[in-house]
Structures are given as C-alpha cells and as structure tokens.
Amino acid sequence: MAITSANQLELLQTAEAVAREKMIDPGLVVEAMEESLARAAKSRYGSEMDIRVKIDRKTGRATFTRVRTVVADEDLENYQAEMTVDTAKQYMANPEVGDQFVEEVPPVDLGRIAAQSAKQVILQKVREAERDRQYDEFIDRKGTIINGVVKREEYGNVIVDVGRGEAILRRNEKIGRESYRPNDRIRCYIKDVRRETRGPQIFLSRTAPEFMSELFKMEVPEIYDGIIEIKAVARDPGSRAKIAVVSFDGSIDPVGACVGMRGSRVQAVVNELQGEKIDIIPWNEDVPTFLVNALQPAEVSKVVLDEDAERIEVVVPDEQLSLAIGRRGQNVRLASQLTALDIDIMTESDDSARRQKEFEERTKLFMDTLDLDEFFAQLLVSEGFTNLEEVAYVELDELLVIDGVDESTADELQTRAREFLEEQARKALEAARExxxxxxxxxxxxxxxxxxxxxxxxxxxxxxxxxxxxxxxxxxxxxxxxxxxxxxxxxxxxxxxxxxxxxxxxxxxxxxxxxxxxxxxxxxxxxxxxxxxxxxxxx
Known part of the structure; x- marks a missing residue:
C-alpha cells in the first residue's frame, strides 16, 4: 500500500469520518496516522533511525523525513539518529550541539504486516482520544444526577448506558430491594469519575445522601434558587431518611416548601427512592434545639451537650424511649448522623436515679471530710455545692443563705474544708517528692x-x-x-x-x-x- 496521489486525500477523508464517528478532534486522528506511518517507515529503513511523517492538512500529502541530531563526540551513541559536529559540517554551515539536520526520504511501500501495525496504532490513538473526551465530559458532571438506560447486570452490579459511555452502579450503591432489567430507565447520582487504563470509570450511586439532596433541588425551586439550603442529610437507604433545611427568607417556611402542596414535592422524591420515608426537619444553629427537632417524632425532656467530647445526652419520658430509639436504633442513628454528634438516650427515671446517686455521693463526701451529719451535708448539696474547694473558698455570704447557718457556723465549715484540703496537699507533696x-x-x-x-x-x-x-x-x-x-x-x-x-x-x-x-x-x-x-x- 503505497501513499500515492490517488489516496492522499483519502487519508484526510478517513480522519474526518473517524473523528465524526467518535466525536473527537480530526487533528488527533491525523496525528495518529502520522505516528503509525512513521512506525511503519522505521521497520523499512531501520528502527535506529529517527523517521518522522507529516501529513499536509489541506492536500493530504505525507512527507517522510529523517532527522539527525548534532551531539558532542563523547555523547555519540546512535549513528543513525545522531552525528558529531565534524560530521555535521558536511551537511550544514556552523553546526552546534543540539542542531538537527532534516532530509526527506522516499515514502515507504507498506506491506500487509506494516499496514496492519499502522491500523492498530491509529485505533489505539483514537481510543485514547475517545477516553480523554469521555473523562473530560463526565468529570464536569460529577456530583450531579444523570439519566441512563440499563444495559445488563453483572454479579449484582448494574451497567448503565449514559449516552457517550458506560457507567457502573455497584450492588452496595443500590437501594436494597431494587432490581432492574435491560432497557429500564434509571436515575443515579454520579459519585466518582476515575481515569484508568481501560478508560474512564464512572461510578453511580442511589444510596448516597447527595442523591437525595439533588432530587430535592430538582423538585423544589427554592432550593435550586438558593432561598432554601439543605444543611444535612442522613439516610438509611430504602427505609428512612432525615433532611435538615433552612430558609434565608423569613416569609418562606423551608419545611412546607419541601413538602409541597398536598405533599406533591416530597412524594416525587419518595417515589424515586422506592418509598423511603423522609422526615424534613428545620435546621437550627443551636445544637440542642436542632437535636430535639432531629429526634422527631419522639418528645425530648432535657438535653445536655458536651461540646469537647462531641457527645450529647438526651432525656426522654419513659414511654417515649422506644420511639426515640426507633426500630433497630434507626431514629437515633439517623439523628446522630444528621447532627454529627454521639447521642446517649436515657429515660427520665434513669436520669433521676443517676442524679440521686450523685446527690448521695456528694452528701457522703461532705459527711466524711467535714464531719457533718447527713441532714447538714444534704443542705450543702441542695444549695449546689459539689466539692470541698467550693465550700472552702466561696464568699461567706453564699454559705449564710443556707437555713440554720450563721456566721460562726460558716467560718467553722470553711476552716474544716481548708484544713482537710491542706492536709491532702501536704500528703500529695510528700508522695510527689518520694x-x-x-x-x-x-x-x-x-x-x-x-x-x-x-x-x-x-x-x-x-x-x-x-x-x-x-x-x-x-x-x-x-x-x-x-x-x-x-x-x-x-x-x-x-x-x-x-x-x-x-x-x-x-x-x-x-x-x-x-x-x-x-x-x-x-x-x-x-x-x-x-x-x-x-x-x-x-x-
């Protein structure tokens, strides 16, 4: 197969046809042809030679050239592609290291094997260009919802046709009871796009919390316009979900806007998620208030927040405990995910028993260290004293408000407390020195x-x-x-x-x-x- 004037234009026509079919730049196809022809020429003239091919973008004429680079005497390794300064003087004036001497060589006559090799190079380059195009297209769509058609199912994973490529919905990203048949239409969230040797891999999800957020954005114009913001989403895919929303316009109720007229908006999302129950919760900057909302429909009696530990204690009425925890712990687990806090739930009777235990422990502390009777020690605890330091160093007036405590009694209490603390300090100091x-x-x-x-x-x-x-x-x-x-x-x-x-x-x-x-x-x-x-x- 010689590159003659008769088929020179066919190169450009072929490049255009392939580019249109694969939706890539025709220039990339021509570059692939140039590389394939150069590789074939090397097999004819010798692999050591630096043979290059340039195809004219207008006429289709292929020009074959041999390139030799000028190098220093001690760096000469390849006689076919390199030459010394002295040798270069035969071909060019005032040659310097790094200069290149280019001469045209006759076009090669491609044999069957060389033509097949050239074809493989072109196909490979075209595939790489197509993969790059697919990756560039889908990486920009990462984090959005895409509609596709189910092609087949492999070991529980669903292969989805997304137009200009294929995507995969892994079985752990499917909502539990979902099943699909070929040609079923499917809506998914593009969770990740990776560039791999076998081509761009597009990973879909229907269980991601972001999928629910994007569905609400499609159904609720106020979210799309930024008037309402989704602050947090927690899901137990296919079963139940909680979504926290806030409105930046005081005249718009965020929960009502997401629910829609007669529940039309939220129902559209529920239908897409195979009947997943959705609790829409008003978001609040105050963490305890937000948690009370998140634990709905359970009622909360008291909330104690430990910000350092990022934990929160919630006290609920005894009859509300099972409702607060939910089936298999679902309600409290979703509330924990929504607030990003560890939640401990206890009943009012458990909370009362704990407070009673703390009261007894503090009462015993004051009885043992200050030599008080039980009634007097209980008075101290009831007034909010929790340790000896508070008794020893508090202002005297705070002790005088206790029933039955006069100035001399208060002085005696503080003296006993200080003496005990000083003795403890002395023992600790001796132990430290030892x-x-x-x-x-x-x-x-x-x-x-x-x-x-x-x-x-x-x-x-x-x-x-x-x-x-x-x-x-x-x-x-x-x-x-x-x-x-x-x-x-x-x-x-x-x-x-x-x-x-x-x-x-x-x-x-x-x-x-x-x-x-x-x-x-x-x-x-x-x-x-x-x-x-x-x-x-x-x-």
Missing part, C-alpha cells in the same frame, strides 16, 4: 501538689519533662480512627484542666526554660489577629 519530683516542677505556678503527684506517677518529674508534653496529653481529648471515636485520657483530666489551660501551662513552662521567645509569640499572635480581621473584612 516519686522524684523536683522543685522546678513543684514550684511551677499553676500546678497543685495533687497535679504534681499525678505527673510524677507518669514519669514527669522536672519542668523540662512537663514542657515537652502536648496539651491533649494533659487535658485529654478524642481521636477518630476509621469513623470510630475513642477517648484519650489526660494526666490532669481528673482536675478539670481544659485544653486551653493545658496549652497555657505548657507554653509558660517553655518560656521559663527559654525555649520560646515571648516577644516572637506575641508578634505571631498579633499576625493571627490581623489575618482574622482581614478575613472578616473580605467576607
């Missing part, structure tokens, strides 16, 4: 003798040891691994040292040791404040 705690740590402002004892038990005996601690090692914290939160116990956690207090203590120790320059620290803090102010102005 453990090897040094004066630099004992005399450090901010640490009580009990704290020093706890640190010494863990091997922290000097101020240098203390300065190397991380704040979370002292105050404790939470670690999330694979979605599971675990508690990190702090050395000083039992003394109610917060993370911020731990940071200040460690930083003070480092300044005293000369590890940190306080002026640099102040300058850094100023820069942070300025940056925050600039961000605020931008907003």
């Amino acid at each position: 453990l090897g705690a040094e004066d630099s740590l004992i005399e450090f402002d901010g640490l009580t003798p009990q704290m020093v004892e706890a640190l010494a038990k863990d091997g922290i005996k000097t101020l240098e040891d203390f300065a190397t601690c991380a704040d979370w090692e002292l105050a404790g914290g939470w670690t999330t691994v694979n979605g599971e939160r675990s508690k990190d116990d702090g050395l000083l956690e039992e003394f109610d040292v917060s993370l911020e207090e731990a940071q200040n203590l460690v930083m003070t120790a480092r300044i005293l040791l000369g590890w940190v320059d306080p002026e640099e620290l102040a300058a850094d803090a100023e820069e942070d404040v300025d940056a925050d102010e600039e961000d605020g102005e931008d907003v």
Whole structure:
C-alpha cells in the first residue's frame, strides 16, 4: 500500500469520518496516522533511525523525513539518529550541539504486516482520544444526577448506558430491594469519575445522601434558587431518611416548601427512592434545639451537650424511649448522623436515679471530710455545692443563705474544708517528692501538689519533662480512627484542666526554660489577629 496521489486525500477523508464517528478532534486522528506511518517507515529503513511523517492538512500529502541530531563526540551513541559536529559540517554551515539536520526520504511501500501495525496504532490513538473526551465530559458532571438506560447486570452490579459511555452502579450503591432489567430507565447520582487504563470509570450511586439532596433541588425551586439550603442529610437507604433545611427568607417556611402542596414535592422524591420515608426537619444553629427537632417524632425532656467530647445526652419520658430509639436504633442513628454528634438516650427515671446517686455521693463526701451529719451535708448539696474547694473558698455570704447557718457556723465549715484540703496537699507533696519530683516542677505556678503527684506517677518529674508534653496529653481529648471515636485520657483530666489551660501551662513552662521567645509569640499572635480581621473584612 503505497501513499500515492490517488489516496492522499483519502487519508484526510478517513480522519474526518473517524473523528465524526467518535466525536473527537480530526487533528488527533491525523496525528495518529502520522505516528503509525512513521512506525511503519522505521521497520523499512531501520528502527535506529529517527523517521518522522507529516501529513499536509489541506492536500493530504505525507512527507517522510529523517532527522539527525548534532551531539558532542563523547555523547555519540546512535549513528543513525545522531552525528558529531565534524560530521555535521558536511551537511550544514556552523553546526552546534543540539542542531538537527532534516532530509526527506522516499515514502515507504507498506506491506500487509506494516499496514496492519499502522491500523492498530491509529485505533489505539483514537481510543485514547475517545477516553480523554469521555473523562473530560463526565468529570464536569460529577456530583450531579444523570439519566441512563440499563444495559445488563453483572454479579449484582448494574451497567448503565449514559449516552457517550458506560457507567457502573455497584450492588452496595443500590437501594436494597431494587432490581432492574435491560432497557429500564434509571436515575443515579454520579459519585466518582476515575481515569484508568481501560478508560474512564464512572461510578453511580442511589444510596448516597447527595442523591437525595439533588432530587430535592430538582423538585423544589427554592432550593435550586438558593432561598432554601439543605444543611444535612442522613439516610438509611430504602427505609428512612432525615433532611435538615433552612430558609434565608423569613416569609418562606423551608419545611412546607419541601413538602409541597398536598405533599406533591416530597412524594416525587419518595417515589424515586422506592418509598423511603423522609422526615424534613428545620435546621437550627443551636445544637440542642436542632437535636430535639432531629429526634422527631419522639418528645425530648432535657438535653445536655458536651461540646469537647462531641457527645450529647438526651432525656426522654419513659414511654417515649422506644420511639426515640426507633426500630433497630434507626431514629437515633439517623439523628446522630444528621447532627454529627454521639447521642446517649436515657429515660427520665434513669436520669433521676443517676442524679440521686450523685446527690448521695456528694452528701457522703461532705459527711466524711467535714464531719457533718447527713441532714447538714444534704443542705450543702441542695444549695449546689459539689466539692470541698467550693465550700472552702466561696464568699461567706453564699454559705449564710443556707437555713440554720450563721456566721460562726460558716467560718467553722470553711476552716474544716481548708484544713482537710491542706492536709491532702501536704500528703500529695510528700508522695510527689518520694516519686522524684523536683522543685522546678513543684514550684511551677499553676500546678497543685495533687497535679504534681499525678505527673510524677507518669514519669514527669522536672519542668523540662512537663514542657515537652502536648496539651491533649494533659487535658485529654478524642481521636477518630476509621469513623470510630475513642477517648484519650489526660494526666490532669481528673482536675478539670481544659485544653486551653493545658496549652497555657505548657507554653509558660517553655518560656521559663527559654525555649520560646515571648516577644516572637506575641508578634505571631498579633499576625493571627490581623489575618482574622482581614478575613472578616473580605467576607
């Protein structure tokens, strides 16, 4: 098959036809032809040669050229594609390293094998171009809903025709009881698009929370226009879901807008999700209020939020417990996903029993340490005193409001409390010294003798040891691994040292040791404040 004038135009016509069929740039097809012809020419002239082919985009004429590069004498390796400066002087004037000498060579006569090889190169290049086009098209549509037609099912995975390519709906991304037949129409969420050697892989989902969000965006114009925003979605696919919405227009009820006239809007989403029940909840910045809404239809009596632990305790009436938890824990699990908090649910009777236990423990503490009778100790607890430090160092007037307590009684209570605390401190200090705690740590402002004892038990005996601690090692914290939160116990956690207090203590120790320059620290803090102010102005 020689490249003659008769078939030169056929090259361009073929390139145009292939480009139209595959919906790619004709230039890419011509480049593939050039590469395939060059490869065939190399098999004719020798693989060591640098043979290049250029096809004229107007006439279709293919020009074959041989390229030789000028290199230094010591770098000469390939005599067919390289030549030294001295050799190059025979062909060009004033040659320099890096120059190229190009000469035209006769077109090759492609044999059957060479023609087949050229065809494979063209097909490969066309396939690569087609894959790039598909990837570029679908990567822009990631995070949106797409309509497709079911082609077949393989091992539970559904292969979907999405127009210019195929996508896969894995079986774990299907709503449980769904089944499809070839040519069924299907609506899915494009969860991911990956570039792989076998071509772009488009992964679909019908269980993703984002799928529900996009469906509501299609059904509720206010969401599409940005008047209503979906703040959070939690799903148990095919069974139940909760969606939190907020309105930026006071005249529009976000829940009512999502439900629609006679439930038409939400029903359209429910039908698409195979009857999945949807609770539409008003979002609130106040976390406890939002949680009360999220636990609907159950009623909530009391909410206690622990922001540091990202946990929340919810107290419900005894008869509401099963409703709050839901079937197989579904209601509380969805509420937890919606609020991003761990939720502990207890009944009012359990809460009452816990508070009674705490009351008895504090009563016993005051009876044992202050030598009080049970009635007097209960009076202290009822007035809100929880520990000896509060009794010892509170203003005297706060003790005088207790029935039956006069000034002399209040003085006696505080004296007993202070003496007990001083004795505890003395014992803790002796224990710390026995453990090897040094004066630099004992005399450090901010640490009580009990704290020093706890640190010494863990091997922290000097101020240098203390300065190397991380704040979370002292105050404790939470670690999330694979979605599971675990508690990190702090050395000083039992003394109610917060993370911020731990940071200040460690930083003070480092300044005293000369590890940190306080002026640099102040300058850094100023820069942070300025940056925050600039961000605020931008907003």
